[in-house]
Amino acid sequence: MTDKIKLFEQQQIRTHWDAENEEWYFSVVDICNALSESSAKDPGAYWRKLKQRLKAEGSEVVTKCHALKMQSTDGKYYKTDCLSTKDVLRLVQSIPSPKAEPFKMWLAEVGNDRIEEIMDPEKALLRGADYYRAKGYSEGWISQRLQTIEMRKELTDEWKARGISKEQEYAILTNEMTKAWSGFTVKEYKQFKGLKKENLRDNMTNIELVLNMLAEVSTTAISKAREPKTFKENKDVANEGGKIAKTARKNLEKQIGQSVVSPLNANDKPALEIHSDYELLEE
Numbered sequence: 365m366t367d368k369i370k371l372f373e374q375q376q377i378r379t380h381w382d383a384e385n386e387e388w389y390f391s392v393v394d395i396c397n398a399l400s401e402s403s404a405k406d407p408g409a410y411w412r413k414l415k416q417r418l419k420a421e422g423s424e425v426v427t428k429c430h431a432l433k434m435q436s437t438d439g440k441y442y443k444t445d446c447l448s449t450k451d452v453l454r455l456v457q458s459i460p461s462p463k464a465e466p467f468k469m470w471l472a473e474v475g476n477d478r479i480e481e482i483m484d485p486e487k488a489l490l491r492g493a494d495y496y497r498a499k500g501y502s503e504g505w506i507s508q509r510l511q512t513i514e515m516r517k518e519l520t521d522e523w524k525a526r527g528i529s530k531e532q533e534y535a536i537l538t539n540e541m542t543k544a545w546s547g548f549t550v551k552e553y554k555q556f557k558g559l560k561k562e563n564l565r566d567n568m569t570n571i572e573l574v575l576n577m578l579a580e581v582s583t584t585a586i587s588k589a590r591e592p593k594t595f596k597e598n599k600d601v602a603n604e605g606g607k608i609a610k611t612a613r614k615n616l617e618k619q620i621g622q623s624v625v626s627p628l629n630a631n632d633k634p635a636l637e638i639h640s641d642y643e644l645l646e647e
Contacts, residue, residue, distance in 0.1 A: 372398050372470045373463070378434045379474070380446060388474060389446040391434055392455065399461040411445070418458060425454050433561075449474075499630075505637040508570045512577045516565075519580045522587050526598055533595060537602045544606025545579045545613060546572075546625050557629045567629040569636045571616075575624070579609035 369376050375398040378391040396411040418426050428451045431443040447455060449471055456464050492513065496506045520534065528534060539549045548556060550564055557567050565573065583605025592598045617623055628635050 370474060372467060378444070380432050380434065388449050389430060389432060390449070390452050392429065392445040392447055392452075395447075395452060395455065395467075396459065399456065399459045399463050399467060414458065415445075423454075423458070425451055425458070500633045501630075502634055502637040505570050505573075505633070508573045509565065512565055512573050512580075515577045515580045515584075519584045522584045523598065526587060526592055528595070528598060537598060540599050541579050541583055541602040541606040542576070544603045545575055545609035548625070553625075556625075557627055559629060562630070567636075569624070569626050569628055569638050571624045571638050572626060575609045575613050578612055579606045582606075582608040 370379050377394045377398060380389040382389060393408050393411050396414065400410045415426055429445040429447060432446045433441040434444040436442050452471060453468065456467060492510055493506050496509060523534065523537065542553060543549050546553060554564055559567055565576065568576065583602050586601045586605055590601060592601050613624060
């Protein structure tokens with residue numbers, strides 16, 4: 365997940381890229397300010413009034429808002445109402461502004477950045493590496509993390525091909541696979557690492573990333589071979605893919621005499637890159 369500031373007619377719009385769902389999110393307050401030229405003394409005033417009106421009208425735009433932490437002008441992070449590109453277009457229709465059409469064109473340009481990355485994956489990798497580098501992760505860890513992003517996308521694409529469409533279904537399948545290899549559900553794993561809403565993979569050691577990636581690659585391969593038709597069948601495949609990674613984990617732990625499922629998190633980023641000569645996939 366990547367947070368960036370983009371400019372629309374010299375006005376800052378905070379944006380957030382959700383890599384797993386492949387979706388841009390935009391700060392609603394920033395959009396309202398850019399289109400309505402609201403007073404800087406109370407940047408949220410226009411949105412508060414508009415939100416009340418939209419609620420009274422029964423508009424779905426308000427219910428589509430996601431509360432994401434974004435950096436404010438004071439340098440701190442606060443929960444901010446955000447909308448996806450599709451829902452931003454709906455919002456713009458509710459704001460009488462001569463800038464509405466230019467803003468729609470700007471949104472298309474932002475989306476084009478992602479199209480360029482899809483057409484040339486190297487651009488996405490370079491931007492992803494820069495993001496993690498700026499956060500203080502080691503080069504070795506970054507290399508491993510970028511590989512996991514690609515493997516995760518291949519898995520979610522496979523799930524889509526098998527009829528998985530609901531966010532809750534993705535979460536259930538991910539939990540099944542994660543618990544099968546690590547012994548923890550995603551929620552339990554986060555608690556073990558002392559996390560709340562942070563991305564779990566961004567807080568894994570490089571060994572954990574490799575094992576999680578093995579589970580995902582195995583699940584993808586088994587799914588392609590079996591072509592599961594029902595959700596239960598997909599769940600069984602996720603479990604089996606996870607068990608393959610569990611076998612690798614157990615073999616490694618036997619060799620080094622300790623668990624590789626670690627409480628380490630991104631508060632100590634250098635420690636996440638664990639140097640080892642052990643072969644993780646050794647039978």
